Amino acid sequence: EADIYQTPRYLVIGTGKKITLECSQTMGHDKMYWYQQDPGMELHLIHYSYGVNSTEKGDLSSESTVSRIRTEHFPLTLESARPSHTSQYLCASSERTPSTDTQYFGPGTRLTVL
Amino acid sequence: GNSVTQMEGPVTLSEEAFLTINCTYTATGYPSLFWYVQYPGEGLQLLLKATKADDKGSNKGFEATYRKETTSFHLEKGSVQVSDSAVYFCALKRSGNTPLVFGKGTRLSVIA
Numbered sequence: 091e092a093d094i095y096q097t098p099r100y101l102v103i104g105t106g107k108k109i110t111l112e113c114s115q116t117m118g119h120d121k122m123y124w125y126q127q128d129p130g131m132e133l134h135l136i137h138y139s140y141g142v143n144s145t146e147k148g149d150l151s152s153e154s155t156v157s158r159i160r161t162e163h164f165p166l167t168l169e170s171a172r173p174s175h176t177s178q179y180l181c182a183s184s185e186r187t188p189s190t191d192t193q194y195f196g197p198g199t200r201l202t203v204l
Numbered sequence: 205g206n207s208v209t210q211m212e213g214p215v216t217l218s219e220e221a222f223l224t225i226n227c228t229y230t231a232t233g234y235p236s237l238f239w240y241v242q243y244p245g246e247g248l249q250l251l252l253k254a255t256k257a258d259d260k261g262s263n264k265g266f267e268a269t270y271r272k273e274t275t276s277f278h279l280e281k282g283s284v285q286v287s288d289s290a291v292y293f294c295a296l297k298r299s300g301n302t303p304l305v306f307g308k309g310t311r312l313s314v315i316a
Contacts, residue, residue, distance in 0.1 A: 096247075123303065131242075131291050131309035138303055148303070180247050191236070191297045193304055195247030 093117055096181050096196035103171055104204050111166045111199045113181035120186045122164040123193065126150060127178040139164060140186075171203045206231045210294045210307035217284055217314050225279040225310050227268075227294035235296040237261075237270055237277040238304070242291040251279075251292070284314045 094115040103109060113122065124137040125148075135148030139158040153175070154168050164183075168175055178200050182193040211226040229237065236255045240248040252261030257272035266281045277294060294307040 131311065133293070133306045133309070135303055140301055182248075191304065192238070192250050192253065193248075195240075195249065197245075197247045 094181065094183055094194050094196040096179075096199050098199060099197060100200050100202075102202045102204065105170075105172055107171050107203075109168050109171055109201070111179055111181075111201070113164045113166070113196060114162050115164075115183040115194070115196075116162060117183065117185070117194070118161065119183035119194075120161070121184045121191070122158065123182040123184075124148075124154075124156060124164070124166050125180040125182065126152065127180055127198070133180070137166065171201075173203045175201060176203050177201060206235070206296060206298060206302075206305045208294050208296055208305055208307035210292075210310050212308075213291075213311040215310060215312045217312070219286055219314055219316050220283045221314075223279070223281040223284045223288075223312070225292055225294075225312070227277045227279065227307060229275050229277065229294075229296050231275075231296055231298060231305075233298055234272075235298045237268070238295040238297065239266070239268055239277070239279050240293040240295060240306075242293065242309070244290070248293060284312070286314045286316055288312060289314045 097112045125133045134150035136152040137156040139145045180198045181196040184193045207230045238253045239251040241251045252263040254261040254270035260269045291309045295304045
């Protein structure tokens with residue numbers, strides 16, 4: 091059982107608000123990821139980190155930002171939420187292994203921007 | 205570039221039917237291959253994986269064989285249950301510091 095947590099699970103907010111989606115893992119994993127999942131189920135990698143103070147943008151351009159100050163914590167921030175940000179956000183982590191890279195996923199945050 | 209193509213859904217089957225979800229990939233080198241499953245309202249869980257050609261991954265009655273010659277990793281189960289209803293994602297991972305590459309997902313519905 092993977093120990094990766096996301097809060098909140100559901101969030102409904104108005105346009106223009108600043109929000110932070112929390113993601114924490116207790117497995118000591120170096121690598122962490124944020125995905126945006128559209129209603130058609132497809133996953134889009136928006137940010138990833140391979141360690142403290144390391145962050146990279148993913149395949150899908152996103153107006154969100156991330157930080158990695160502690161190994162276990164990888165929050166995602168939207169400075170000014172818009173309806174186009176409405177989506178499911180999934181956080182994942184993996185350990186640095188020499189050959190494979192099994193990712194463990196949190197339960198997700200479903201964000202609705204009105 | 206690296207990519208994963210899996211069959212489009214939704215797939216609807218009766219309980220105890222045989223399941224195949226096709227997955228093919230394009231990658232340089234020799235990637236590791238994965239199947240993840242997402243149950244309603246949850247995140248993704250690893251279902252099975254294979255790290256080299258001809259390896260067979262298996263779990264919970266599901267299995268998939270890494271076929272290098274056809275660049276495929278098809279998911280199969282001999283007898284599906286209603287509880288198998290979920291979205292299934294095929295994915296690949298190249299060695300080194302590269303992220304997973306996911307297919308678009310296939311929704312499976314099993315009816316009693």
